[in-house]
Amino acid sequence: MSTRFARRMSGVRASSIREMLKATEQPGIISFAGGLPAPELFPVDDIRSATERVFRETAASALQYGPTEGCSLLRELLAERMLKRAVVCSTDDLLVTTGSQQSLDLIGKIFLDAGDCVLTESPTYLAAIQAFQAYEPRFITVPTDEEGLIPEALPELIEREQPKLLYTIPNFQNPTGVTLTAERRRILYSIAARYGLIVVEDDPYGMLRYSGTAIPSIKSLDTDGIVIYLSTVSKTIAPGLRVGWAVAKPEIRRALTIVKQAVDLHTSSLDQRIVYRYLSDFDIDVHIERIRRSYGERYSVMNSRLEECMPAGFTWTHPEGGMFLWVTCPEELNTCELMPGALERKVLFVPGQDFFPDGASRRFMRLNFSNASLAQIGEGIGRLADVCAAAVRNLPVAQRC
Amino acid sequence: MSTRFARRMSGVRASSIREMLKATEQPGIISFAGGLPAPELFPVDDIRSATERVFRETAASALQYGPTEGCSLLRELLAERMLKRAVVCSTDDLLVTTGSQQSLDLIGKIFLDAGDCVLTESPTYLAAIQAFQAYEPRFITVPTDEEGLIPEALPELIEREQPKLLYTIPNFQNPTGVTLTAERRRILYSIAARYGLIVVEDDPYGMLRYSGTAIPSIKSLDTDGIVIYLSTVSKTIAPGLRVGWAVAKPEIRRALTIVKQAVDLHTSSLDQRIVYRYLSDFDIDVHIERIRRSYGERYSVMNSRLEECMPAGFTWTHPEGGMFLWVTCPEELNTCELMPGALERKVLFVPGQDFFPDGASRRFMRLNFSNASLAQIGEGIGRLADVCAAAVRNLPVAQRC
Numbered sequence: 001m002s003t004r005f006a007r008r009m010s011g012v013r014a015s016s017i018r019e020m021l022k023a024t025e026q027p028g029i030i031s032f033a034g035g036l037p038a039p040e041l042f043p044v045d046d047i048r049s050a051t052e053r054v055f056r057e058t059a060a061s062a063l064q065y066g067p068t069e070g071c072s073l074l075r076e077l078l079a080e081r082m083l084k085r086a087v088v089c090s091t092d093d094l095l096v097t098t099g100s101q102q103s104l105d106l107i108g109k110i111f112l113d114a115g116d117c118v119l120t121e122s123p124t125y126l127a128a129i130q131a132f133q134a135y136e137p138r139f140i141t142v143p144t145d146e147e148g149l150i151p152e153a154l155p156e157l158i159e160r161e162q163p164k165l166l167y168t169i170p171n172f173q174n175p176t177g178v179t180l181t182a183e184r185r186r187i188l189y190s191i192a193a194r195y196g197l198i199v200v201e202d203d204p205y206g207m208l209r210y211s212g213t214a215i216p217s218i219k220s221l222d223t224d225g226i227v228i229y230l231s232t233v234s235k236t237i238a239p240g241l242r243v244g245w246a247v248a249k250p251e252i253r254r255a256l257t258i259v260k261q262a263v264d265l266h267t268s269s270l271d272q273r274i275v276y277r278y279l280s281d282f283d284i285d286v287h288i289e290r291i292r293r294s295y296g297e298r299y300s301v302m303n304s305r306l307e308e309c310m311p312a313g314f315t316w317t318h319p320e321g322g323m324f325l326w327v328t329c330p331e332e333l334n335t336c337e338l339m340p341g342a343l344e345r346k347v348l349f350v351p352g353q354d355f356f357p358d359g360a361s362r363r364f365m366r367l368n369f370s371n372a373s374l375a376q377i378g379e380g381i382g383r384l385a386d387v388c389a390a391a392v393r394n395l396p397v398a399q400r401c
Numbered sequence: 402m403s404t405r406f407a408r409r410m411s412g413v414r415a416s417s418i419r420e421m422l423k424a425t426e427q428p429g430i431i432s433f434a435g436g437l438p439a440p441e442l443f444p445v446d447d448i449r450s451a452t453e454r455v456f457r458e459t460a461a462s463a464l465q466y467g468p469t470e471g472c473s474l475l476r477e478l479l480a481e482r483m484l485k486r487a488v489v490c491s492t493d494d495l496l497v498t499t500g501s502q503q504s505l506d507l508i509g510k511i512f513l514d515a516g517d518c519v520l521t522e523s524p525t526y527l528a529a530i531q532a533f534q535a536y537e538p539r540f541i542t543v544p545t546d547e548e549g550l551i552p553e554a555l556p557e558l559i560e561r562e563q564p565k566l567l568y569t570i571p572n573f574q575n576p577t578g579v580t581l582t583a584e585r586r587r588i589l590y591s592i593a594a595r596y597g598l599i600v601v602e603d604d605p606y607g608m609l610r611y612s613g614t615a616i617p618s619i620k621s622l623d624t625d626g627i628v629i630y631l632s633t634v635s636k637t638i639a640p641g642l643r644v645g646w647a648v649a650k651p652e653i654r655r656a657l658t659i660v661k662q663a664v665d666l667h668t669s670s671l672d673q674r675i676v677y678r679y680l681s682d683f684d685i686d687v688h689i690e691r692i693r694r695s696y697g698e699r700y701s702v703m704n705s706r707l708e709e710c711m712p713a714g715f716t717w718t719h720p721e722g723g724m725f726l727w728v729t730c731p732e733e734l735n736t737c738e739l740m741p742g743a744l745e746r747k748v749l750f751v752p753g754q755d756f757f758p759d760g761a762s763r764r765f766m767r768l769n770f771s772n773a774s775l776a777q778i779g780e781g782i783g784r785l786a787d788v789c790a791a792a793v794r795n796l797p798v799a800q801r802c
Contacts, residue, residue, distance in 0.1 A: 001511055001512060001656065002510075002511060002512050002513050002514045002517070002536070002565070003514050004514050005510065005511045005512070005656070005660075009656075009659070036465060036466055037465075039461035039462075039464065039465050040461075042460070042461060042464045042465075044456070044460045044461070044464070047456075047460075047464065048456045048460070051452060051456065052453075055445070055448075055449045055452065059443070059445045059448075059449070060440040060441075060443060060445070061440075061641075062641055063440065063443045063445070063448065063639035063640070063641040063642065064437060064438075064440050064443075064639070064640060064641050065437055065635075065640045065641065066641065098499055098643075098665045098669075099665050099666055101663075101664070101665050101666045102664060102665045104663075105663065105664040105665070109403075109406065109535055110402055110403060110406045111402060111403050111406070112403050113403045113404050113405055116403070127662070127663060127666070130662065130663040131663045131664065133663070134510055134660070134663060134664075135403075164403070234466075238464035238465070239464070239465060239466045239670075240462075240463055240464040240465050240466065240467065240669065240670030240671050241464065241669060241670075241671055242499075242665065242666075242667070242668070242669045242670075255402065255406065255410075258410070259406075259535070261528070261531065262502075262505075262506065262528060262531040262532045262534070262535060263502070263503060263506040263532065263535075263664065264499045264500050264502050264503045264506075264643065264665070265500055265502045265528070265643075266643070267643070268499075268641065268642060268643045268669045268671075268672050269640075269641030269642075269643075270641050270642055270669075270671070270672060270675075271669050271671060271672065274671075
């Protein structure tokens with residue numbers, strides 16, 4: 001093994017998420033772990049029709065090798081749809097990727113040398129940390145509050161750490177559900193532009209807003225070509241298709257393409273054609289509206305049940321979209337230690353510690369509300385609250401809230 | 402950009418293959434460039450039936466996130482089919498990858514530090530060089546002849562260079578079409594085992610044998626767990642599906658899985674299910690027999706036409722399978738300089754220089770015989786021979802053969 005890989009593995013904590021996902025196979029388990037969309041909302045009939053048409057009309061090209069940049073028909077359509085995110089871009093700015101996860105690896109490959117600094121929110125998306133880690137950067141975290149990262153903290157960090165990248169999930173962040181305000185996006189952008197800092201704007205959840213007003217993407221402000229915008233069909237059509245995309249100025253898009261060619265030649269031609277056909281033949285916005293209504297209802301029920309059942313001293317975020325909310329427990333409580341009790345009551349959550357790039361904060365849990373039914377949410381939050389209440393009773397009296 | 406990426410880009414020669422593939426769009430062009438399978442041989446109806454059944458029976462899981470290791474049904478089936486390559490392995494030894502190209506990147510990630518040595522044939526598969534290059538190894542080439550690499554040269558190279566990996570394509574190599582003999586496989590394996598050297602056995606073409614006798618894979622000898630075997634459905638079912646696999650001892654398979662999770666989470670669930678269904682419901686060996694007959698005939702016609710038309714001083718390999726043959730031109734001839742003439746005559750080939758990891762040898766060309774019809778091969782080789790004859794006439798008299 002390479003010393004790089006050995007170093008990386010020595011720093012890997014066994015992912016609690018992966019261990020727990022194994023437990024989700026047990027009958028009767030209610031899971032708020034994982035980050036799966038609701039399969040009953042997949043537009044199966046429409047995807048099937050799209051697939052049939054692909055086989056009828058373009059089978060040979062859907063089964064053949066294709067260009068690394070992606071199928072040009074799909075790139076055009078995705079570039080057009082970027083207008084929904086207030087971004088004007090051309091086909092040449094857009095690269096189709098094997099899920100948006102792949103962009104994180106490609107970006108690491110072209111921007112990061114060992115020891116380079118990456119700025120992130122803390123907590124942040126676990127698999128982004130893992131993707132960048134292969135290139136051995138230092139992670140430096142930007143202070144955040146309930147409106148997302150605090151851009152005023154950036155100049156000092158940038159001057160001190162000379163970061164190569166700022167990685168941010170501005171909409172309904174994973175794991176917190178927090179959204180960066182419009183004003184902060186403007187301030188963030190102007191600071192990044194002043195320093196020429198590359199901003200990686202990861203936006204898997206942007207279309208899934210349940211309340212409040214849509215906020216234009218950071219990319220929409222990008223007159224300097226410093227923002228790399230990432231998204232995916234995983235949360236709007238289906239994740240099994242592994243189709244994502246990156247939007248970046250042509251120089252960066254071309255570098256990403258060169259690197260992508262060496263890692264998987266290109267994304268599945270069949271999946272790309274199916275997504276193209278689906279987007280052309282059906283009204284995805286009607287479908288997204290259906291997801292929005294359903295997930296919004298699931299979030300509401302989860303929030304109400306948390307209010308009803310959780311003991312004092314527990315607070316949580318109130319996301320306006322996405323798939324997750326984030327629970328803050330009393331200070332002395334270690335959510336990893338809640339796991340055995342939760343498993344016994346057949347309810348799953350993700351302890352927050354893996355989401356911190358700079359060390360473990362142990363009092364948090366992430367709850368996913370997109371993959372459980374309303375009845376499961378009602379029942380599951382009750383069970384989780386019991387587990388939390390029992391844990392609080394076991395705390396020394398002075399530490400109870 | 403990272404200094405790593407900048408260094409890598411400074412070493413990149415504009416790929417003649419990519420430039421030429423753009424020219425293949427022109428009407429009337431006959432292309433022996435590229436490495437595309439024949440689309441008219443894709444088992445379209447059977448893949449379509451398999452896909453319909455996937456949507457009918459397992460739509461939700463085919464569209465949902467899945468395990469990084471791959472769909473377990475598919476892994477089982479692929480592990481069983483390894484018996485065709487004389488390899489006994491279990492599901493736990495097998496990782497599904499996004500094409501076998503992905504394995505090369507994953508292997509680079511876990512084995513290579515900057516400056517590490519990789520042993521390869523010379524010439525070798527261009528995109529393997531590119532995949533490993535991201536990790537900045539030194540390439541050291543092993544002497545080869547018409548029976549593949551010469552294993553007797555290995556001990557000295559291994560002792561001097563302390564390589565991390567030996568990368569080899571033992572069956573119908575890309576670009577030469579040469580096959581490593583059974584005896585050399587045994588010698589190669591015993592030397593690698595003695596030194597504990599990891600052998601990457603890349604076998605995309607192994608099932609496509611047109612003459613001669615099948616030779617067991619190097620992996621079939623692997624009692625020490627040092628061989629990583631790679632293959633793909635790209636040449637037997639369809640490359641657009643991007644489904645490949647790696648077989649390695651569980652320790653390596655798990656390391657590959659950890660790394661894969663960070664680069665694309667998992668390979669397309671839909672593509673995996675379609676391949677599983679296709680392999681379960683149809684007899685792929687009957688289909689492969691059809692490909693074998695057709696490609697074997699194309700090779701024969703190409704070989705006969707080369708014998709009829711090529712001027713003196715040109716020789717070529719006589720592969721028993723695969724998709725390519727390799728032409729050696731008179732010593733003073735630079736095949737890049739044949740390109741304008743070839744384009745004018747509307748025939749395409751790949752100059753050999755990009756396939757040499759250790760510098761450009763300019764007198765070679767790779768010809769693909771799987772993607773052109775018999776009539777195109779007949780006509781195209783005639784045109785190519787004219788171009789070659791004209792080039793020879795332009796050489797100084799002393800250099801003509």
